[in-house]
Amino acid sequence: MKPLMMLVILTLLAGCATHQSPTGRGQTLLFSAQEMDQMGAASFEEMKKQQPLSKNRQVNQYVACVAERITAVLPGQQPNWEVVVFESEQVNAFALPGGHIGVYTGLLKVANNQDQLATVIGHEVAHVLANHSNEQVSRAQMTGVGMQLANVALDAGGVSNKDLYMSALGLGAQVGFILPYGCEQESEADIMGVELMARAGFDPSQSILLWQNMAKAGGSQGPELLSTHPSHDHRIADLQQMQAKVLPLYQNTQSSVKNSCE
Numbered sequence: 001m002k003p004l005m006m007l008v009i010l011t012l013l014a015g016c017a018t019h020q021s022p023t024g025r026g027q028t029l030l031f032s033a034q035e036m037d038q039m040g041a042a043s044f045e046e047m048k049k050q051q052p053l054s055k056n057r058q059v060n061q062y063v064a065c066v067a068e069r070i071t072a073v074l075p076g077q078q079p080n081w082e083v084v085v086f087e088s089e090q091v092n093a094f095a096l097p098g099g100h101i102g103v104y105t106g107l108l109k110v111a112n113n114q115d116q117l118a119t120v121i122g123h124e125v126a127h128v129l130a131n132h133s134n135e136q137v138s139r140a141q142m143t144g145v146g147m148q149l150a151n152v153a154l155d156a157g158g159v160s161n162k163d164l165y166m167s168a169l170g171l172g173a174q175v176g177f178i179l180p181y182g183c184e185q186e187s188e189a190d191i192m193g194v195e196l197m198a199r200a201g202f203d204p205s206q207s208i209l210l211w212q213n214m215a216k217a218g219g220s221q222g223p224e225l226l227s228t229h230p231s232h233d234h235r236i237a238d239l240q241q242m243q244a245k246v247l248p249l250y251q252n253t254q255s256s257v258k259n260s261c262e
Contacts, residue, residue: 030134030137030138031134031137031138033097036097036098036131036133036134036137037079037097037098037099038098039097039133039137040096040097040098040099040100040133041096041098041100043096044082044084044096044098044100044102047084047086047102048084051086051087051088052086052087052088053084053085053086053087054085054086054087054105055087056085056105059085059105059108060085062114062117062261062262063083063085063103063108063117064083065114065261066114066117066118066121066202066261067081067083067101067103067121068081068083069118069200069201069202069257069261070118070121070122070125070196070197070200070202071099071101071125072200073196073199073200074125074129074196075129078099079098079099080099081099081100081101082099082100082101083101083103084100084101084102084103085102085103085104085105086102086103086104086105087105088104088105088106089104089105089106090104090106090107091104091106091107091109091110091214091217092104092106092107093107093120093121093124094124095121095124095125095127095128096128096133097128097133097134101121101124101125103117103120103121107120110210110213110214110217111210111213112209112210112213113206113262114202114260114261114262115197115202115203115204115206115207115210116206116207116209116210116213118197118200118202118206119193119194119197119202119206119207119210119211120210121197122192122193122194122195122196122197122200122202123189123190123192123193123194124189124193125193125196126188126189126190126191126192126193126196127181127185127189129192130185130188130189130192132181132185132188132189135185136181186235187235187238190235190238190239190242191238191242193207194207194239194242194246195242195245195246195249197246198246198247198249198250198253199249199250199253200253200257201250201253201254201256201257202250203250204239204242204243204246204247204249204250205243205247207239208236208239208240208243211235211236211239212236215236
């Protein structure tokens with residue numbers, strides 16, 4: 001490696017901040033929240049160009065209702081989240097930094113009610129809250145995927161760099177599929193997501209049924225959304241352990257939840 005390149009990398013690593021995730025796991029984050037928001041916004045615009053959007057008004061209102069209840073209970077100052085439903089058979093969803101949520105209509109065939117849909121949306125939003133995208137982009141930077149990433153973050157609108165920043169954020173630039181997070185990140189999002197849905201007034205016990213539905217979908221491997229978790233049984237067992245903590249949160253919100261999304 002050239003001395004100048006090594007110096008640049010060492011400078012980046014020396015200046016990066018070591019954080020703890022919401023569950024106490026150590027993270028190295030090289031990018032600012034503003035840079036991640038720029039990358040998320042640019043990636044979301046690309047997704048909307050590449051994929052057909054659902055024109056079903058009822059479906060759009062339903063998904064937006066569930067998403068708005070989830071984002072309403074997020075801690076701190078949060079953006080107004082943009083929610084888009086993509087017309088696709090994929091059983092999947094995603095959330096991006098800067099306040100963007102995408103849901104594929106195929107998911108609605110597996111998430112059978114508002115509580116099960118809230119399980120997935122809560123899980124995806126938890127990825128954003130836990131800085132998992134920043135973590136992935138930072139890891140890509142450090143492992144040589146591209147020193148260009150710093151420039152991409154500052155000028156994310158450049159079409160010539162779309163493959164780079166979208167893949168770093170976990171998005172397939174060409175066909176719009178969602179690339180998976182790691183096992184630790186998935187488990188962390190499970191824990192955080194089920195708490196979010198409970199605080200938003202969605203029944204957390206439905207999270208177990210949702211993942212059981214997911215395990216049945218697509219044969220033994222399940223759909224894309226399950227691809228990196230150690231096993232269906234492991235995920236379900238973790239959620240079962242969480243019930244004692246989150247059910248009281250759900251019960252305490254019942255009197256304040258004024259609208260059903262169904």
